[in-house]
Amino acid sequence: MGIADKAKNAAQDLTGKAKEVIGDATNNERLEAEGKADQAEAKATKAGENIKDTLS
Numbered sequence: 001m002g003i004a005d006k007a008k009n010a011a012q013d014l015t016g017k018a019k020e021v022i023g024d025a026t027n028n029e030r031l032e033a034e035g036k037a038d039q040a041e042a043k044a045t046k047a048g049e050n051i052k053d054t055l056s
């Protein structure tokens with residue numbers, strides 16, 4: 001996984017965490033769900049990249 005990919009995944013994860021916290025604080029279920037989805041996507045991408053790195 002390249003540095004740019006790591007930074008992109010970290011940014012997506014942080015954005016997701018922020019959305020989740022703000023959604024929870026404001027009782028905005030849609031925003032909270034988006035945040036959780038962003039975090040899950042970042043984790044899945046990271047896992048996929050780690051597998052590719054292992055196989056290379």
